[in-house]
Amino acid sequence: MTSPFEIRVVLADDDPFVRRGVADIFAATPDIRVVESVSDGDEVPDAVRNHRPHVVLMDLKMPRVGGLEATRRMMALPEPPKVVVMTAMDVDDLVVQSIEAGAHSFLSKSEAPETFQMSIRVVAAGKTLFSEESVRQIVTARPRESTGGLERLTDREIEVLRVMATGATNAAIGQQLFLGETTVKTHLSSVFQKLEVGSRVGAALVAFRAGLVS
Structure with a gap:
C-alpha cells in the first residue's frame, strides 16, 4: 500500500x-x-x-x-x-x-x-x-538580457526576488526582510505570475540578467 x-x-x-x-x-x-x-x-x-x-x-x-x-x-x-x-x-x-x-x-x-x-x-x-553559483553558470551559458516583466513588480516584490535569487529559502527571505513566511509565499506567487515563470530558478534568471544580483 x-x-x-x-x-x-x-x-x-x-x-x-x-x-x-x-x-x-x-x-x-x-x-x-x-x-x-x-x-x-x-x-x-x-x-x-x-x-x-x-x-x-x-x-x-x-x-x-x-x-x-x-x-x-x-x-x-x-x-x-x-x-x-x-x-x-x-x-x-x-x-x-x-x-x-x-x-x-x-x-x-x-x-x-x-x-x-x-x-x-x-x-x-x-x-x-539551486545555488547562486548554479544560476550564474546558467546566465553565463546563455546571457540573454531581459527585464522579463520586472516593471510590473512592486518594490517589495523586487526585494523578495533579489533575496530569493541568491538561493535563499522562504524562511531566510522572511528573516532578512522581516516578513512572515506566508507573506513571502504570497509575494513569490505574484512574482512568478508577473514574470511568467514557473519556478524559482526561472525567476532567479530574470533577476540575474536584469542586474538585481551582482
Whole structure:
C-alpha cells in the first residue's frame, strides 16, 4: 500500500545503467519510490498518466524525444508533475532552455546520492533547490538580457526576488526582510505570475540578467 507521504517518481533515461543506479539511490529511502522507468522522452506522457508522479527525473539527451521537448509536453498538461532534468555535462544551453520551459531544477549525474534525494524532496514540496553559483553558470551559458516583466513588480516584490535569487529559502527571505513566511509565499506567487515563470530558478534568471544580483 502506498504511503501518503511517499514521493512518486518517473525516471526517464536511455541508459539502463543510469536508470538502475538512480533507482537504487531512491530505493534506500523510505519516502521516495520510482514508480516507472522509461528509456525515452516519448514514453513519459503515458507513464505520467498511468502513475501520476509527483516528480519526473529526466535525462536531457535521449534518442527520440529529449528532455527539453518532453518537459515542454509535461508543462502543457493541466496538472503537470514537477520536472528535474539530468545532465552528464556542466550547465549548457539545453539546461537553460529546460529551466525556461518550466523544469523546476537540474542535476548533474555525478552528484552524490544525497543530493539526488534532497532535490526530489525539495522539488516535490513545491520548492526549488539551486545555488547562486548554479544560476550564474546558467546566465553565463546563455546571457540573454531581459527585464522579463520586472516593471510590473512592486518594490517589495523586487526585494523578495533579489533575496530569493541568491538561493535563499522562504524562511531566510522572511528573516532578512522581516516578513512572515506566508507573506513571502504570497509575494513569490505574484512574482512568478508577473514574470511568467514557473519556478524559482526561472525567476532567479530574470533577476540575474536584469542586474538585481551582482
